[in-house]
Amino acid sequence: MTRFSKLRFLPLLVVLTTACQTGYHLTDQGYKRVVIDSLTAPADSGMARFLQPYKQQMDQTMNEVLVQSAVPLNRSKPECALNNMLTDAMLQYAQQKLGQPADCSHLNYGGIRTGLPQGPIRIGSIYEVMPFDNQLVMLTLKGSMLREFFEFFVGSEIDEKSLVVGGVRVVIKNNILTDIAFTNGKKFDPNQNYTVLMSDYVADRGGGTAFLKDAVARKNFTVPIRDVFIDYFRQLGKPGQPLNPTTDGRITIQ
Amino acid sequence: MDALQSNRRQFLKLFGTAAVVGGFAPETLAKPKLTQLTILHTNDVHSRLEPFPMDGGRNAGRGGIVRRATLINQIRSEQANVLLFDAGDLFQGTPYFNLYKGEPEVQAMNQMRYDASTIGNHDFDGGMDNMVTQFGKAKFPFLIANYDFKNTAMDGRTEPYRVFKKDGLKIGVFGLGIKPEGLIPKELFRETRYLDPIETGNDMAAKLRNDLNCDYVICLSHLGYQYNDKAVSDRVFASKSRNIDLIIGGHTHTFLEAPVNVLSQDGLPVLINQVGFAGIYLGRIDLTFERGKAKPVMESKAVEVKS
Numbered sequence: 001m002t003r004f005s006k007l008r009f010l011p012l013l014v015v016l017t018t019a020c021q022t023g024y025h026l027t028d029q030g031y032k033r034v035v036i037d038s039l040t041a042p043a044d045s046g047m048a049r050f051l052q053p054y055k056q057q058m059d060q061t062m063n064e065v066l067v068q069s070a071v072p073l074n075r076s077k078p079e080c081a082l083n084n085m086l087t088d089a090m091l092q093y094a095q096q097k098l099g100q101p102a103d104c105s106h107l108n109y110g111g112i113r114t115g116l117p118q119g120p121i122r123i124g125s126i127y128e129v130m131p132f133d134n135q136l137v138m139l140t141l142k143g144s145m146l147r148e149f150f151e152f153f154v155g156s157e158i159d160e161k162s163l164v165v166g167g168v169r170v171v172i173k174n175n176i177l178t179d180i181a182f183t184n185g186k187k188f189d190p191n192q193n194y195t196v197l198m199s200d201y202v203a204d205r206g207g208g209t210a211f212l213k214d215a216v217a218r219k220n221f222t223v224p225i226r227d228v229f230i231d232y233f234r235q236l237g238k239p240g241q242p243l244n245p246t247t248d249g250r251i252t253i254q
Numbered sequence: 255m256d257a258l259q260s261n262r263r264q265f266l267k268l269f270g271t272a273a274v275v276g277g278f279a280p281e282t283l284a285k286p287k288l289t290q291l292t293i294l295h296t297n298d299v300h301s302r303l304e305p306f307p308m309d310g311g312r313n314a315g316r317g318g319i320v321r322r323a324t325l326i327n328q329i330r331s332e333q334a335n336v337l338l339f340d341a342g343d344l345f346q347g348t349p350y351f352n353l354y355k356g357e358p359e360v361q362a363m364n365q366m367r368y369d370a371s372t373i374g375n376h377d378f379d380g381g382m383d384n385m386v387t388q389f390g391k392a393k394f395p396f397l398i399a400n401y402d403f404k405n406t407a408m409d410g411r412t413e414p415y416r417v418f419k420k421d422g423l424k425i426g427v428f429g430l431g432i433k434p435e436g437l438i439p440k441e442l443f444r445e446t447r448y449l450d451p452i453e454t455g456n457d458m459a460a461k462l463r464n465d466l467n468c469d470y471v472i473c474l475s476h477l478g479y480q481y482n483d484k485a486v487s488d489r490v491f492a493s494k495s496r497n498i499d500l501i502i503g504g505h506t507h508t509f510l511e512a513p514v515n516v517l518s519q520d521g522l523p524v525l526i527n528q529v530g531f532a533g534i535y536l537g538r539i540d541l542t543f544e545r546g547k548a549k550p551v552m553e554s555k556a557v558e559v560k561s
Contacts, residue, residue, distance in 0.1 A: 031539050037316045054350065
């Protein structure tokens with residue numbers, strides 16, 4: 001038994017101001033924090049029966065195989081096939097499903113929670129990569145701000161940052177972007193406007209990108225980025241061939 | 255824990271205390287009518303219907319409704335007067351929510367016979383129409399005093415407070431939600447008007463204590479335990495409160511080992527508790543009440559909490 005309060009002995013007086021109290025007063029109180037695990041309590045069979053059909057259908061959904069991969073798709077810096085595929089997925093979805101072609105896309109490296117396994121990639125695997133319900137957002141940024149945005153995410157060996165982008169090839173030297181080339185053929189100009197897809201978390205300055213408040217325009221798509229990924233890998237699985245992706249050199253560090 | 259044994263210990267302690275002050279109040283010692291009340295609570299369960307997977311993580315195997323149900327049933331079989339509350343954020347966090355939009359969370363709480371819940375910011379995640387649908391399945395009320403849902407689909411679907419009667423005891427319970435701006439996307443909370451939690455909370459507590467003659471006043475809060483900035487937290491609210499005995503908190507996923515006392519505006523202790531998140535823990539507060547007015551001279555409202 002631990003006491004965390006000796007308040008019983010403080011001379012705190014209660015003056016009951018209303019005469020119509022029902023007339024109960026507290027004389028003693030105890031507390032216990034009960035951990036819920038297999039040691040403290042067995043399963044309740046009624047509740048297990050209740051959960052079973054929900055669980056069965058959920059497991060079925062989570063177990064749907066989207067595509068097979070010949071190799072594990074690990075998350076790594078400064079560039080990896082997984083990062084590239086995920087940002088490409090955003091561009092593809094915006095164009096195909098939303099009719100909103102964007103110039104480039106971005107993901108927060110720290111928001112990609114894990115890699116994808118070799119073998120079957122399931123819906124459940126995508127949930128592990130992206131457990132958050134972050135939504136797809138398109139910002140229009142002036143070229144100079146786009147460069148600032150990208151440079152904000154250029155990481156180092158020691159932190160959880162790394163630039164993850166689609167639709168562009170960039171050259172980084174001493175944390176400065178010395179070249180930005182759009183794969184849609186547009187030329188980079190600091191005074192021109194460009195559209196960039198990202199998560200609402202980053203667009204809402206969740207990553208510390210306070211300067212994004214001066215974005216030229218913003219479009220919210222009420223679609224979770226996870227659903228964007230699921231759609232992308234499902235399409236990749238259609239031909240029935242296992243994935244064996246390589247990087248395309250979109251990030252060059254000098 | 256052997257709950258019966260624990261109660262016996264508490265009774266012994268109680269009588270020990272009575273013996274100390276006995277010389278001053280022999281007539282109350284003669285036959286005090288004692289009423290026991292057990293308050294059970296969870297917060298931020300976040301759709302964690304199953305235990306955490308056995309992946310070697312810190313919380314592996316913990317939580318889940320099938321074991322929580324067993325515990326609650328056990329306690330109900332031992333205690334005559336039980337109240338079971340949740341402090342919000344029932345939703346979001348596992349694929350169950352993405353798939354079923356909150357239905358099994360609410361149905362499971364029905365089965366465990368929750369008495370009331372407040373609303374957390376993530377309970378908006380499926381949109382307000384979904385809140386109407388899913389909360390509509392609840393057999394318990396959603397208590398929230400500082401969200402004005404007029405002009406939204408949720409209008410009339412919540413109550414600011416409710417009074418529970420247990421063995422003659424009147425327990426007043428109200429709910430407080432967190433400020434939606436900057437936390438909940440506007441398209442989700444829409445026209446919901448946020449009312450000042452301190453002012454609204456004190457109005458509620460005064461009403462429950464003075465107009466509705468409640469013996470014990472509880473706030474179910476999703477304000478969060480404590481912040482570094484000026485945001486209203488449970489601690490801030492407690493210090494500016496009157497007439498509140500207990501705040502059952504949430505939002506900040508704070509694992510308090512035991513409830514914390516904060517002195518109210520009147521210098522009286524307000525108990526604050528929060529049990530982390532995901533249904534890893536069930537909070538249990540056992541209260542003993544004595545019939546009759548507290549002796550103004552002898553009686554202190556501050557009662558030690560044992561754990």
